[in-house]
Amino acid sequence: MGKWVYTFGNKEAEGNASMKDLLGGKGANLAEMSNLGLSVPPGFTITTEVCDAYYKQNKKYPAELSEQVNLAIKKIEKITEASFGNRKNPLLVSVRSGAKASMPGMMDTVLNLGLNDETVQGLVAASGNDKFAWDSYRRFIQMYGDVVMGVSHYKFEKILEEMKLSKGVENDSDLDSTNLIDLVKKFKEIVKAETNLDFPQKPIEQLWGAIGSVFSSWMNQRAITYRKINNIPMSWGTAVNVQAMVFGNMGETSATGVAFTRNPSTGEKSFFGEFLINAQGEDVVAGIRTPQNLTKSDRIKEGSDQPSMEEVMPEVFSELVSIYHKLEKHYRDMQDIEFTVQKGKLWMLQTRNGKRTARAAIKIAVDMVSEGLINQDTALTRIDPSSLDQLLHPMIDPNISLEIIASGLPASPGAASGSIVFSADEAEIQKSSGKKVILVREETSPEDIHGMHAAEGILTSRGGMTSHAAVVARGMGTPCVSGVSSIRISYEEKCFFVGSKVYREGDFITLDGSKGRVIFGEAPMIKPELNEDFMKIINWSDQYRELKVRTNAETPADAKIACEFGAEGIGLCRTEHMFFDADRIIYVRQMILSEDEIGRKSALSKLLPFQKNDFKEIFKIMKGLPVTIRLLDPPLHEFLPNKDDEIDEIAKISGIKSSNLKRRSEALKEVNPMLGHRGCRLGISYPEIYEMQARAIFEAAIEVINETGERVYPEVMIPLVATKDEFNLLKQKIDNVADQIKKENPISLDYYVGTMIELPRAALCADEIAINADFFSFGTNDLTQTALGISRDDSSSFLDDYLNNEIFSIDPFISIDQNGVGKLVKIGHDLGRETNNNLKIGICGEHGGDPESINFFHEVGLDYVSASPYRVPVARLAAAQAAIKSKKN
């Protein structure tokens, strides 16, 4: 026979805090508090297993449940000396949901259960307050009628409004007991009329109704949506907590309140909270009356004219203080507690780990380590790595009200203001005249890079979290809101429309890249501060993590930021962005449009010095740390102009007819550029391009060694390899360049040649490729695109449908699809190591900055992750958490 019910109360309990899976968070903590000897209203928890069984057995309960519930009620009755249906001393209970994870307000609650036409009299007697008692009964019928019997809340409200109207009063509380008795009657009538059922009078019947309703509410739309957003599995189920009622509204010696054991916003170590005298819990939440401070010091600080609990109920307050010390010491974490004082007696109704801001999380974790409450590794696991992002970027002052124009995806965090521009060129021009601009585009392309660099923020009307704009913006640390589908851009009129409103070039807007908001005007900002505690946490991480953390950076500015954030090398330096500078693009285009190798080589020779200088700068900044440079990757047509005058300019330089250039440019267009003539395929077709790049890298390395005396470790990375033969052929060409340069320069040159693993075939044949490779770097962006067959540029049209249908629990470009794409990473890793023990293996896709994905990469056994500069601290912490987690398992 299964045990389905766990009792608590009277300073003992059958459960404890470790049983959250079974009892839910609330039930487990009620049991734990009982065990700790705190005053908890007695009750019992029906386990989450019942919820599971209930849904598996077509909404039927396990056979033994009824008997176990009856025994548990007996136990409450014994402790409270009240009993179900007793006219003198009726037992009243609350029935509440309680899942493993907190889902506030998502599921149903029933209070005051046990009241009926007879027991209401008992409550009158016990409370000495007939208005209170009839109001409780009225509320119970309303709540139960709505939640359990399905009578619309609105019907009760209507009767209540009519009653107030007919009595000429304004507030519910202005109704007297006669009115309330009348309301009870009317409420019962409407229940009968709507459901054709009498309102149940038997408490036990009421109880089963409420239990069923809580279990059912697990599958209501609100709860389903909340679980989806918060990644809570349906299978967890909810528990049901049935607990004797206590009342904070039994007069001036009664009260109710909520408190945090430390400040959840700043992390400060000070007791913090609010309470209301003669009130119920919902009154604190509802905000009708202004709650009072708990402590005198808070009252003084806030200049409140209402006395604090410390002053008005000093004994109960000091009991509460000793309890919170006890709880925090016991749970070794900041607690969020709920309590009720009934006629001077303190009852604890809930304790749980309190939610907190990133800033508070860091301070609390660091403080608790110095207080000896927790270890460093526990401290590290207390902080959500993703939340660190908040601390690294300017934020819009949360205390200011804003005119929000439109909303989109929070594509790159931080906030920025500027005047609207609609082209990359315009952005650059305005920037150079000292203006701050926001670049607004339908979507961006590599040709817009210079404008993206110039802009304070980027706004796109299309594209998702991993669109070009989003990826590049995150890399640059520039705030970006993408996929704002409600705006319609007219490039010709230089404006965008939101509905009937028009925003023109030059108008000021503010982007909130952390929340995806577009705000009218220049919103006031709060500057980020990387305090000592932040650095402590990040530095502690380094003692635990096994994964190295590198960065994706291609500009000196990015490389510098990443180094400040502790990057241990560059994992991905894209070379194509270097091609877009105004003084180079002309040669790039000449190279692409040349009709033969001689023409290409002539153009490449002009690009060589530029590339060499780029690499030199980066090598110098990275001071001997490894730098992985990816050879040219994008399809060539991305570099080509569309405008006639630009084509004519190339014609002039190259001596090729404009019409021929146009034809050649047209011929380069592709149906599916993602799967086209790009990556190492360019190196196979035009070896001279890769040879120039290799030469630029090696010459830069030698010059930096000569100039600084420090070693340089370039890692030359060949993109989009599918077969060993591609890799071997191109590696040979790179080695040949190196050999030649070594002959020209009597200096020892260390370099490595490796490849991106970003195609399914490469992962599946990694054993063959690894034989001659020094390193692998998983390009999980493209690997996701190819393994799933999803173009990230086009995914926005169906991604929502996939999330809504729970086909994806999260956008696979944000967190790696461990089951599918992850399998390829694992296969690629294992096969690679099989034939090459010394293979260095990392990952340089966007997933390198995602904590869940980092945990996965740690488990697979990669050597490093590479993340965008602002994600480096996130990755360091996430890597530490992964290591701590796997040590525990």
Place this chain on the structure above:
Amino acid sequence: MGKWVYTFGNKEAEGNASMKDLLGGKGANLAEMSNLGLSVPPGFTITTEVCDAYYKQNKKYPAELSEQVNLAIKKIEKITEASFGNRKNPLLVSVRSGAKASMPGMMDTVLNLGLNDETVQGLVAASGNDKFAWDSYRRFIQMYGDVVMGVSHYKFEKILEEMKLSKGVENDSDLDSTNLIDLVKKFKEIVKAETNLDFPQKPIEQLWGAIGSVFSSWMNQRAITYRKINNIPMSWGTAVNVQAMVFGNMGETSATGVAFTRNPSTGEKSFFGEFLINAQGEDVVAGIRTPQNLTKSDRIKEGSDQPSMEEVMPEVFSELVSIYHKLEKHYRDMQDIEFTVQKGKLWMLQTRNGKRTARAAIKIAVDMVSEGLINQDTALTRIDPSSLDQLLHPMIDPNISLEIIASGLPASPGAASGSIVFSADEAEIQKSSGKKVILVREETSPEDIHGMHAAEGILTSRGGMTSHAAVVARGMGTPCVSGVSSIRISYEEKCFFVGSKVYREGDFITLDGSKGRVIFGEAPMIKPELNEDFMKIINWSDQYRELKVRTNAETPADAKIACEFGAEGIGLCRTEHMFFDADRIIYVRQMILSEDEIGRKSALSKLLPFQKNDFKEIFKIMKGLPVTIRLLDPPLHEFLPNKDDEIDEIAKISGIKSSNLKRRSEALKEVNPMLGHRGCRLGISYPEIYEMQARAIFEAAIEVINETGERVYPEVMIPLVATKDEFNLLKQKIDNVADQIKKENPISLDYYVGTMIELPRAALCADEIAINADFFSFGTNDLTQTALGISRDDSSSFLDDYLNNEIFSIDPFISIDQNGVGKLVKIGHDLGRETNNNLKIGICGEHGGDPESINFFHEVGLDYVSASPYRVPVARLAAAQAAIKSKKN
């Protein structure tokens, strides 16, 4: 110690015919003929392993080789009673290459080796013909000087020409022995002048020079190119055959010839060949003198005035006849033989299996089975399945000279003539007025389908063997030449240019889809004939094969053809092609451009009857055979018009503004449509589309059952599934439709729901997907695109570079990449069966018609392949060969 040298001659040999890997084809067969007791000039073979060792050891020979060669020469000397350098009776040898596969003319040969200033006198004595002897020496110096010593052939020719000029003669053979002695002197001088070396006089030195030169020629450019074209691995290496010389040019009782034991063109059982009296082998090949017939009957048939060998050398002829019977009986295959008669004695120089046409291959195989020479299974393995294609399509008469305009890829076999049109609409119009047209497009898209159907042939200037035009044309059995990059089309002027020539709408051209030729005018055709032998072979196949063979067909016409060719069901019926008919496309577009579900449903309800009728027709043709119907797959924008008047028409029907329609159409465009909103993603976003299609399928099935009384087995296939959840969700919707229809119709309905496996993730997670699936069908086209990250529409820009660099041995869209994509097929198959024993698994990509791929699919253990109608016989034979092969292993 390795054995590097195998001797033969004197009716015995160290090797035999089974040792082709080691001795090469020529060496193994020379050994075999010796063993058979035939007269073979004695000699020895240096093995292919020496070639391999030679290249691996930096062009050095194995240590023991020299001694083994010396012993082998001794053996020849003993048999011939001649010896190297002997002035009286000098041993002369030929040195020839001989790889495992025949590579005619690709590598070097040296004849008459052993001649020097002294031994030439011996040859004078032995032949009694000093002109012959000196001419032989002259030829030897020329050949050896060119091949071994690197003196340009042209230098010798020049001296020869000068000599003829100074002597006033026209032909080489007009020079007398004095002239030839003089030539020898001059030839030696030019060798000295060019190389600074004396022409080697020692035969053994000459021999090593020739051996080295043959091994080196394995890596010459000609040989490398030939191997690439014919898929011969470099690692096979060549053997070297050293053999005593025999001379067919020692007078009127000497001769040389080549023969086939059966007619290689028709397969007829009659001895067939040519010979020349007093000539050397190269004279037959060179074509200076017209060769004579071997048999009297051939001479009479051809009306030749030269006597046949049967008449002029009756004894030798009858010896030859008995030898060819012996050889054919021994080899059990048609032989291609070379022989020389030296002073009345017949010497066999070569035998090998003769090359033959597809028609001959079939006749010979069938005949040999009835002659009891071979079994049916051997007969089946004798025919190249790909070659059957030739027999199924009309061919251009090979005896007519043609004006070839341009060349492209042989995208869909067969030939067709018609007048040029440049649009699908025009094709349809002209066809309906009874004209034959060739559709000429840059490339085709699904919107052109009606025109492709109307056209006799299709010509595209872009796209490869697997472009849309190529795939669809093969499916239809319509000849197609694709990727004809030398033509430039002007749609406006309705003409295309080839260089300066112009071809206009209405001009007649002929396409040769088997050879990729575009021909001016209407070329005369030869009709295909499916004779009895062909049917015998294909029907025999069915007794051996384990793979079922289905067809890819979506029109009744295709389905009928496929049934005639023996298709056992439809493996892929695409439903989108049905959407393009003129009377439907308007509703399709209305559906796509609707702003909500109601609009879509209204349009879909108009499409339903069309789809249902399509399916009914196909079900009736397939008479109870399984029919796999793929639900809508391509991205919706493929169906949309670009022209304003077409958009206006939809606006009128749907009541949506034209401008809105245009915006919506614009919004549907994608960056990478291959990876976009298509396949089951459409079904997830717009379930009503798949529900309509399911309803059309099930209602069609029920009506056909009612009308014909025969069962129908529709298999509903969901495309582009990546995750189990997509499949389960859509299967549920399809089942719901079926349940509803079953309620409406009291008839039992069998149907199956399965999925394409065409994304890497689907293959990797096939175990999860298989649980609820009835069948898998590997879509190896898309699986190749995604696993390799190659868009087949864009691959033409680099595919040649990949083939030239030997990265691909063959276009992976033509023959499956077994190592990579094949691994996914195997994983998908194995995982699928792991969780679902009853899973039916097939393949419906283009590879289903490729013999190599079919062999692979057999090995993996699939249940069936599905090929385009004209490939069904090919697939049946290939499947049989696969089964026979795996039984042998």
